[in-house]
Amino acid sequence: SHPGLWNCRLTGPYPPEACATAFRIMATVFPVDQAIVVGGGLAGMSAANTVLENGGRGILLDKSSFCGGNSTKATSGINGAATKTQKTKGIEDSVDLFTSDTLKGGAKKPDVVKVLCGNSGADVDWLMDKFNLDLSLVARLGGHSAPRTHRGKERFPGMTITYALIQMVEKISERTDRAKIITKARATQLLTNAEGACVGLAYEKGGMVFQEHGPVILATGGFGADFTQQSLLAQYRPDLMHLPTTNGEHCTGDGIKMGEAIGAKSV
Known part of the structure; x- marks a missing residue:
């Protein structure tokens, strides 16, 4: 919904020729040949693996101490x-x-x-x-x-599937410099250029702020675990604020909020 802000690959894979074209465009627009994936659940790991298998470099951020997200709970x-x-x-x-x-x-x-x-x-x-x-x-x-x-x-197919994708990215990161997983890293802001296109993001880790540059793929999940008055739940579905949730505490709508902050439209 916004230039430079790529949606996560919930379904795919896309045809190799389409991915190759996307990476050629990426090389002309961004200073580095990498994509930044935010979120380490099944969607994020699918996106990261797709980037890697089509010749790109991938950095994956997750604000939790380990990857998996809600996907591991699927039974x-x-x-x-x-x-x-x-x-x-x-x-x-x-x-x-x-x-x-x-x-x-x-x-x-x-x-x-x-x-x-x-x-x-x-x-x-x-x-x-x-x-x-x-x-x-x-x-x-x-x-x-x-x-x-x-x-x-x-017994737990969601966990089995998600961990297989995590392990693939981990193996590539151990053998090459084409992949990197950074945990305990909370994305805080999408960076834009003078034309308003998203060109990277800022994130916090260990009390410090870092930046990564490249196209951003948001795979941060929903907002069902944020019950604060400033939450997306309070904004869009206040009638559900009193209900409990099976969502992990990480589901606070971070990616949606960051996208909306630079003008992206939500579904």
């Missing part, structure tokens, strides 16, 4: 339509059917649903192929017209 699995696993099991499913199911049960925002469902099958296949994950079990859960929730034999 059902990951949804995908027209996956390899479904085809192997003879399960008939399609992006159109997944989209229809989602629109029936959601806020009916077609553009967002298109992103969520459109490449979901490729997402699941990517997780299996790239990270050697077992997603061979498929179940039909509430709201779905076909079995499309994938998991393996592990």
